[in-house]
Amino acid sequence: MAQSQILFDDGAAYEHLMGVWSRSAGRNFLDFLSPRPNQRWLDVGCGNGAFTDLVMHNCAPDEMHGIDPSEGQLAYARKRLSGRRAVFQQGDAMALPFESDQFDIAIMALVIHFVQDPARAVAEMARVVRPGGTVASYVWAYDESLSPLDPFDVEFASVGVAAPKPPSLGAVSLSALGQLWKAAGLEDLQVRTIMTERTFANFDEMWNSVTGTGRLKLAVATIEPATLARIQAALRARLPADAQGRITYSSKANAIKGRVPITK
DSSP: OTTTSSSOOHHHHIIIIIIIIHHHHHHHHHHHHOOOHHHSSEEEEEEHHHHHHHHHSSSOSSSSEEEHHHHHHHHHHHTTTTTEEEEEOHHHHHHHBSSSTEEEEEEEEOGGGGSSOHHHHHHHHHHHEEEEEEEEEEEEEEGTTOOOHHHHHHHHHTTTOOOOOOOOOGGGGHHHHHHHHTTOOEEEEEEEEEEEEEEESHHHHHHHHSSSHHHHHHHHHHHHHHHHHHHHHHHHHOOOOTTTTEEEEEEEEEEEEOOOOOOO
């Protein structure tokens, strides 16, 4: 979400950066949720619709709504899901434009660390979900330096370049997520860690995907060519290619789900 100053306004660039990662972790997240068909879903911080698309393909939702602050991302999501019954609108995770008890499931996919006030956002999800419904999230394990961007952050920092960070990294650990869900009055909490990996055809594909949008794009714009070459050389050593030039590495996400009390 763009309650932070890190904006993702280009849906296609975001797809190259995080779409593949998101779908890989998202499939495991859906297994964790084990949702019934014909549910009313809300995807908070839906971005370019990567996770929304997974729900539409795998969960037979009765309704599917996505909300995001970026019109650029929403335009990509609408095109991605054109012809299907998914409704996208611009909005704020901390002030959801929906009535109370409107949904069966509300989720945040790789979003909560971008929200300025995660507690308020979780409370908002709990508000718009019916009693007995599910509020859930998954987010990269920045607390263990296991996000897809961590290898890049390390090498940028090694030359004194501090890329902008999401504002709420304190909300990403399993314990922090548990505290947020409890504070929102959610019950029957369950957590899971999700390991996933991605293979890039070559170094250039990996570099361009990661630095093509978001906070590392902002950082690259400030770096001299010689320093940029040092970062790239260090990354080649940290993430070596196989005999075909492919680069594969893993990331970890923390997931949580909870139930809205029958009596709110």
